[in-house]
Amino acid sequence: xxxxxxxxxxxxxxxxxxxxxxxxxxxxxxxxxxxxxxxxxxxxxxxxxxxxxxxxxxxxxxxxxxxxxxxxxxxxxxxxxxxxxxxxxxxxxxxxxxxxxxxxxxxxxxxxxxxxxxxxxxxxxxxxxxxxxxxxxxxxxxxxxxxxxxxxxxxxxxxxxxxxxxxxxxxxxxxxxxxxxxxxxxxxxxxxxxxxxxxxxxxxxxxxxxxxxxxxxxxxxxxxxxxxxxxxxxxxxxxxxxxxxxxxxxxxxxxxxxxxxxxxxxxxxxxxxxxxxxxxxxxxxxxxxxxxxxxxxxxx
Numbered sequence: 001x002x003x004x005x006x007x008x009x010x011x012x013x014x015x016x017x018x019x020x021x022x023x024x025x026x027x028x029x030x031x032x033x034x035x036x037x038x039x040x041x042x043x044x045x046x047x048x049x050x051x052x053x054x055x056x057x058x059x060x061x062x063x064x065x066x067x068x069x070x071x072x073x074x075x076x077x078x079x080x081x082x083x084x085x086x087x088x089x090x091x092x093x094x095x096x097x098x099x100x101x102x103x104x105x106x107x108x109x110x111x112x113x114x115x116x117x118x119x120x121x122x123x124x125x126x127x128x129x130x131x132x133x134x135x136x137x138x139x140x141x142x143x144x145x146x147x148x149x150x151x152x153x154x155x156x157x158x159x160x161x162x163x164x165x166x167x168x169x170x171x172x173x174x175x176x177x178x179x180x181x182x183x184x185x186x187x188x189x190x191x192x193x194x195x196x197x198x199x200x201x202x203x204x205x206x207x208x209x210x211x212x213x214x215x216x217x218x219x220x221x222x223x224x225x226x227x228x229x230x231x232x233x234x235x236x237x238x239x240x241x242x243x244x245x246x247x248x249x250x251x252x253x254x255x256x257x258x259x260x261x262x263x264x265x266x267x268x269x270x271x272x273x274x275x276x277x278x279x280x281x282x283x284x285x286x287x288x289x290x291x292x293x294x295x296x297x298x299x300x
Contacts, residue, residue, distance in 0.1 A: 014038040016116075016164040019124050027053050028088065029129065036120035037113070037164035042100060045163070047117050048074065050084055051093040051129050059134035059297050060093045060121060062150070062172070064114055066141030066179075068196065068203040069102040079140055079282075086286055090294070093130055095121055099146065106209025107222045111153070112161030114146045115170035123168040132168075134297040137175040138289060141246065141275070144180030148224045148254065151175035151233035159227075174234040174296035176289040179243055179275050182250040184212055185219035191244040228257035234264035236292040238285050240273030266292060 017035040024030075031049040038044045052058060065077035074080065074096040084094050099113035118135065125132040139147035153159045154171035181187055184204050190196040196203050205211050208218050220226055235258060239251040251267060258265035268288065270281055277285065 012040045013163065014040065016120060019128060029053060031128070034120070036097075037116045039163060042104060045098050045100070045113055045116060047095050047097040047121075049093065049095045049121070049128065050088060052088050052091055054091060054129065057125065057129055057131035058091050058093050059136065059293075060095060060130045061087055061136045061138050061293060062095045062097055062114070062118060062121070062147075064097060064099070064137065064139035064143035064146045066139060066143035067101075068194075069110060069142045069207045070196075070203050071101070072143075074098045077143075079138075082282075082286060083138060086290060090290065092290075092293075093128075102203065102206035102209075107207055107218070108159055108161070110142075110146060110207075111149050111159050112163050114150060115160055116163035116165070118150065118170045118172065119165045119168040122170075123165045133173070135172045136293040136297055137172045138293070139176075139180070140178040141180060144177035145182070145224060147172075147175045148177045148180060148182070148235060149227075151177075151235050152224055152227040152229070154231070154233065156227065172233055173298075174236070174293050176236045176238075176293065177251075178238045178277070178285065179240060179246055180224075180237075180250065181246050182225050182254045183219075183223045184208065185216055185223065186250070186253075187212070188244075188247065194245060225254045225257040228254065228261050228263060230261050230263055232258065232261065232263040234266075234292070234296040236266045236268075236289050238268040238270060238277075238289075240270045240275060240277065242273060243275045245275045264296070 022029045029051045033046045035044045063080045065072045080096045097117040099110045122132040137147035137150045150172045212219050237251045239248045255267045
């Protein structure tokens with residue numbers, strides 16, 4: 001995969017920056033707009049980190065927002081805000097990370113971006129109060145796809161990229177993925193309620209940088225199920241049975257791949273739910289996901 005396509009060539013970037021000055025208050029340490037990579041020709045890639053004050057290094061959950069790889073922000077995502085509220089009291093730090101959208105750069109840029117964020121966090125873990133052996137990832141929709149990619153491609157040289165810091169691992173010890181695409185070649189057109197439907201655009205064409213139907217090899221390379229192995233990190237899935245944008249058979253496919261590989265997977269089917277969950281389902285799934293991450297990052 002061409003490094004230059006995603007700005008991942010080490011000659012095409014400026015050095016990353018150290019952690020910014022922390023903000024202290026309410027028993028928390030905040031780091032805003034930490035610059036993890038500066039690819040030339042693109043905006044700097046940043047993250048926001050909140051760490052509970054503790055005597056020992058704490059586990060971390062990396063949250064990745066969704067939006068069809070084309071919209072959204074790590075600054076304003078509602079699930080990210082809920083995770084901060086739920087995880088910090090449990091002694092878990094939360095990093096909200098950024099990635100380039102599909103009209104800025106195509107696959108594998110987004111995977112390179114989130115891996116660069118994880119490497120930056122682990123490299124600076126001691127200074128930030130993070131336990132680098134207890135990292136988890138959590139995302140919904142396209143964010144769930146990227147969280148899953150972190151789970152199934154740990155230190156895979158074909159997808160690692162060379163953005164930012166490269167002397168640390170991009171592995172996570174567990175991941176939670178909600179309503180995520182898996183097999184890009186099998187994704188249906190956007191449903192009628194999608195803004196992409198009105199524009200007659202398939203956002204996955206943007207993501208791949210080519211029409212999905214015309215590029216099966218690229219679509220396969222971009223599919224999370226391609227990379228599942230016995231060493232894949234434990235994965236907790238949730239998917240609505242009535243999801244018309246990303247059908248539940250996407251999560252069924254990666255569940256089957258995990259089962260074949262003998263890796264750990266838990267799949268929660270949500271009856272009556274579409275792409276987004278009710279407040280009650282969301283609250284329950286956050287509790288289940290939190291418990292899963294704690295168990296598989298040796299938090300209990």
